[in-house]
Amino acid sequence: MTELAARVARHGRDNFIIIAVALVVIVFGVLSEGFFSAGSAQILLNQLPTLMVVTVGMIIVMLIGGIDLSVGSVVALSSTLVATMIVSHSLPLPVAILIGLAAGLALGLTNGWFSTYAGLPSFIVTLGVLEAGRGLAYLVSDSQTIFVGPSIEALALPLYGIGVSPAFLVALGITIVAHVLVTRSVGGRYLVAIGTREQAAQAAGINTRPYKLAAFAISGTLAGLGGVFNAAYLAAADPNAGSGIELSAIAAAVIGGTSLMGGRGSVIGGFIGVLLIAVLQSGLAQIGVSEPMKRIVTGVVIILAVLLDRWRAR
Amino acid sequence: MGLKIGNLSKAFAAPVLRAVDIQIASGEIRGLVGENGAGKSTLLNILSGAIRADGGEILLDDEAYKPASVRAALDAGVALATQELSMIETLSAAENLALSRFPSRFGIVRRRHRDTVAKAAFASLGLSHLPPSLLASDMTLADQQLLEIARASMHGTKVLMLDEPTAALSREQAGLVHDLIRAKAAEGAAILYVSHRLEDLKQVCDTISVLRDGELILTKPSEALSIPAMIEAMAGTFAQRDRRAAARGEGPAALRVTDVTTAELPHPLSIEVKAGEVVGLAGLAGAGRSELMRAIMGLDARSGGRCERLVDGIATAVTTPADAVAAGIGYVPEDRKMSGIFAGQSVAFNLSLSALRGRRATPDSWIRERGAAIRDILKIRSSGLDQPIEQLSGGNQQKVILGRWLMLDTPVLLLDEPGRGVDVAAKADIFDEISRLAAAGAAVLMASSEMDELTSTCDRIAVMSGRRIAAIFEGPEWDEAAIMTAAFSAHVGGSAAGNEATRAGVYHD
Numbered sequence: 145m146t147e148l149a150a151r152v153a154r155h156g157r158d159n160f161i162i163i164a165v166a167l168v169v170i171v172f173g174v175l176s177e178g179f180f181s182a183g184s185a186q187i188l189l190n191q192l193p194t195l196m197v198v199t200v201g202m203i204i205v206m207l208i209g210g211i212d213l214s215v216g217s218v219v220a221l222s223s224t225l226v227a228t229m230i231v232s233h234s235l236p237l238p239v240a241i242l243i244g245l246a247a248g249l250a251l252g253l254t255n256g257w258f259s260t261y262a263g264l265p266s267f268i269v270t271l272g273v274l275e276a277g278r279g280l281a282y283l284v285s286d287s288q289t290i291f292v293g294p295s296i297e298a299l300a301l302p303l304y305g306i307g308v309s310p311a312f313l314v315a316l317g318i319t320i321v322a323h324v325l326v327t328r329s330v331g332g333r334y335l336v337a338i339g340t341r342e343q344a345a346q347a348a349g350i351n352t353r354p355y356k357l358a359a360f361a362i363s364g365t366l367a368g369l370g371g372v373f374n375a376a377y378l379a380a381a382d383p384n385a386g387s388g389i390e391l392s393a394i395a396a397a398v399i400g401g402t403s404l405m406g407g408r409g410s411v412i413g414g415f416i417g418v419l420l421i422a423v424l425q426s427g428l429a430q431i432g433v434s435e436p437m438k439r440i441v442t443g444v445v446i447i448l449a450v451l452l453d454r455w456r457a458r
Numbered sequence: 459m460g461l462k463i464g465n466l467s468k469a470f471a472a473p474v475l476r477a478v479d480i481q482i483a484s485g486e487i488r489g490l491v492g493e494n495g496a497g498k499s500t501l502l503n504i505l506s507g508a509i510r511a512d513g514g515e516i517l518l519d520d521e522a523y524k525p526a527s528v529r530a531a532l533d534a535g536v537a538l539a540t541q542e543l544s545m546i547e548t549l550s551a552a553e554n555l556a557l558s559r560f561p562s563r564f565g566i567v568r569r570r571h572r573d574t575v576a577k578a579a580f581a582s583l584g585l586s587h588l589p590p591s592l593l594a595s596d597m598t599l600a601d602q603q604l605l606e607i608a609r610a611s612m613h614g615t616k617v618l619m620l621d622e623p624t625a626a627l628s629r630e631q632a633g634l635v636h637d638l639i640r641a642k643a644a645e646g647a648a649i650l651y652v653s654h655r656l657e658d659l660k661q662v663c664d665t666i667s668v669l670r671d672g673e674l675i676l677t678k679p680s681e682a683l684s685i686p687a688m689i690e691a692m693a694g695t696f697a698q699r700d701r702r703a704a705a706r707g708e709g710p711a712a713l714r715v716t717d718v719t720t721a722e723l724p725h726p727l728s729i730e731v732k733a734g735e736v737v738g739l740a741g742l743a744g745a746g747r748s749e750l751m752r753a754i755m756g757l758d759a760r761s762g763g764r765c766e767r768l769v770d771g772i773a774t775a776v777t778t779p780a781d782a783v784a785a786g787i788g789y790v791p792e793d794r795k796m797s798g799i800f801a802g803q804s805v806a807f808n809l810s811l812s813a814l815r816g817r818r819a820t821p822d823s824w825i826r827e828r829g830a831a832i833r834d835i836l837k838i839r840s841s842g843l844d845q846p847i848e849q850l851s852g853g854n855q856q857k858v859i860l861g862r863w864l865m866l867d868t869p870v871l872l873l874d875e876p877g878r879g880v881d882v883a884a885k886a887d888i889f890d891e892i893s894r895l896a897a898a899g900a901a902v903l904m905a906s907s908e909m910d911e912l913t914s915t916c917d918r919i920a921v922m923s924g925r926r927i928a929a930i931f932e933g934p935e936w937d938e939a940a941i942m943t944a945a946f947s948a949h950v951g952g953s954a955a956g957n958e959a960t961r962a963g964v965y966h967d
């Protein structure tokens with residue numbers, strides 16, 4: 145019993161966010177008819193996979209004390225590449241997806257190499273890649289939205305019986321695996337160590353640079369996967385896709401207890417942060433709040449959530 | 459068998475190691491002494507794989523040894539417990555211990571195994587009270603140091619190096635470290651032990667080498683080397699000093715602490731320091747000395763009591779650190795790495811910081827002039843005032859932090875272990891300077907774990923035990939046995955176990 149209480153206390157941070165999400169859901173449930181319907185939950189969940197995987201990557205980079213601002217452009221590049229491969233080159237879907245992931249990996253490695261081996265701040269490197277990646281997406285797509293059609297859309301359509309899409313299931317699986325790896329694997333512990341005090345990690349015999357490179361590579365690859373999910377959701381590739389997603393991912397990560405200073409982070413917390421933002425946005429839309437108000441409320445809630453979390457952690 | 463170092467050299471801006479030759483046999487305990495900045499840590503860091511030598515040759519068990527990284531050195535069985543502690547604050551005690559080599563299966567940490575190993579390692583260093591899941595950020599400095607030593611000893615099967623391992627430890631804890639060193643040597647490891655506590659080295663080491671300005675001056679069996687001879691070899695000269703000769707006149711009360719309590723200090727504490735007086739705080743690890751200073755500074759929230767700074771009989775209350783500094787109270791913390799230095803900034807910046815208070819512009823010429831003077835007084839060894847502070851040797855960093863409060867004539871000084879990591883000669887300079895400040899009217903409250911630092915400098919010594927002030931002694935004649943008895947008084951029987959019991963209390967909540 146006391147052990148259980150201790151466990152609950154240990155996971156208090158996550159629980160706190162869960163309570164916040166629950167509160168938001170209840171508020172909207174009261175305010176709007178039909179918010180509680182299974183249908184509305186499904187629609188909500190099936191919008192999330194892109195942000196979910198991008199947030200996982202962001203948290204891993206934030207754990208080492210870095211930041212990845214390029215994820216939105218990687219989403220766009222990957223989704224336009226996948227679409228072009230299918231539409232113009234008639235490649236089978238799995239091959240096209242692999243190409244999208246490879247593009248993400250390549251940009252992730254670029255981010256990682258410059259911020260790790262060349263020693264540049266990741267904020268600047270990934271800002272550069274944000275610009276260049278978007279340019280590449282325009283080049284690949286000729287600045288046009290590319291219609292792909294049902295072959296890829298299947299990924300985003302609800303599965304019969306469970307109501308959620310394959311994309312959501314994959315994103316959920318990745319979130320869980322990433323959570324286990326961060327908390328339980330040797331590599332995950334190393335990321336935390338590096339993000340807390342890199343010199344001390346080196347003194348303990350950790351060769352830090354490969355791990356830092358890997359963190360950026362993972363983030364890039366996951367953003368590439370996010371691009372695939374985005375193309376699936378739209379059944380088309382939009383070269384403007386994913387713009388601003390880096391900020392949503394950072395917000396979700398921070399709401400979930402990840403520190404901008406590195407060394408502290410929770411993948412599950414980030415997932416719940418994603419839920420909070422999504423529930424809030426769709427709830428506000430459902431009760432007919434105007435777009436400007438929606439953005440103001442979302443901004444206030446993000447700051448409040450982090451503030452409450454800080455205050456609670458004392 | 460063992461370690462053979464030939465012709466080793468290293469230069470940063472200036473040469474730091476010059477053609478050093480050292481041989482250490484397996485099972486030998488070698489002491490290494492030298493002034494601050496002599497190059498001891500640099501030598502150890504080369505062996506540990508943290509930095510690369512410029513030239514020379516190292517043989518480990520007759521094979522060429524040239525570690526490209528700390529990892530490579532650990533894999534070769536060479537490990538260093540560093541001078542600047544390298545705990546990861548966000549990881550637990552057990553994780554920090556396992557950091558160099560996590561027990562794992564398919565990349566996943568075997569947590570139960572990790573905790574079992576941790577408990578065994580903790581027990582051998584008197585850390586049984588430490589829960590394996592405790593975050594390093596919540597551990598005391600002494601416990602972090604012990605953990606660092608435990609980690610190194612797990613990997614240093616062929617060569618175990620310790621860089622001032624006992625600087626933050628009590629006598630009893632140091633004894634446990636010495637037992638560990640002897641056990642590792644008996645298992646066949648070559649030990650390289652750097653310390654400024656020369657008596658310890660004489661007791662524990664088989665042989666002692668002296669490094670001066672990057673050159674190996676001598677190596678002798680420790681029985682054949684007296685402490686004055688060691689000091690002379692380190693510094694080139696040796697002069698015994700007597701600090702208490704300069705008698706001081708006592709002034710009016712300058713700092714008054716009345717019935718202060720905090721979360722860590724449950725019993726009300728009162729103490730008064732007069733202008734022109736040095737009051738020492740003696741006690742065992744965990745007795746509450748650092749906590750008392752933090753409470754006075756307002757760094758830990760007080761649950762009761764008052765602190766007042768008195769000027770000409772007029773009292774000003776001190777509740778926050780800003781109040782304290784404004785009232786002319788300077789504080790040198792115990793842990794320079796975490797709360798003392800501003801890494802990445804120059805020596806001048808680190809010296810000037812508290813002197814800038816209340817000024818509109820940075821008086822650059824004044825900082826340089828005064829900084830150069832402080833540098834001379836404390837014999838701070840740096841390439842100039844613009845050198846980044848983290849490039850200074852450990853002892854020289856300590857001097858800079860103390861120097862920060864000497865930039866202005868700070869009337870009240872709280873010094874927590876001001877002599878930590880400082881070489882014998884420089885320590886004498888520091889305590890001379892403290893005496894001189896008191897003679898000029900400063901009020902000084904100084905915690906130290908070294909009896910001779912206290913007895914040579916203080917007018918009164920307050921002994922803390924179990925977070926109370928157990929007794930106050932008046933100089934200039936000291937009854938050291940009585941001071942020790944008072945320090946143990948909170949622990950009936952005066953055993954190390956009693957000490958541990960109170961220390962365990964630190965982690966109680």
Ligand SMILES: Nc1ncnc2c1ncn2[C@@H]1O[C@H](COP(=O)(O)OP(=O)(O)OP(=O)(O)O)[C@@H](O)[C@H]1O
Pocket residue numbers: 470471474492493494495496497498499500501541839840841848849850851852853854879881
């Ligand atoms: N990274 C660096 N860059 C420039 N100079 C350095 C660097 N590291 C050390 N030094 C210089 O090398 C000299 C030797 O430093 P080292 O740390 O080896 O001294 P030490 O003998 O360990 O002294 P202490 O007893 O104070 O720890 C010092 O003068 C120091 O300023």
Ligand SMILES: [Mg+2]
Pocket residue numbers: 498499500541621851852853
């Ligand atoms: Mg040193």
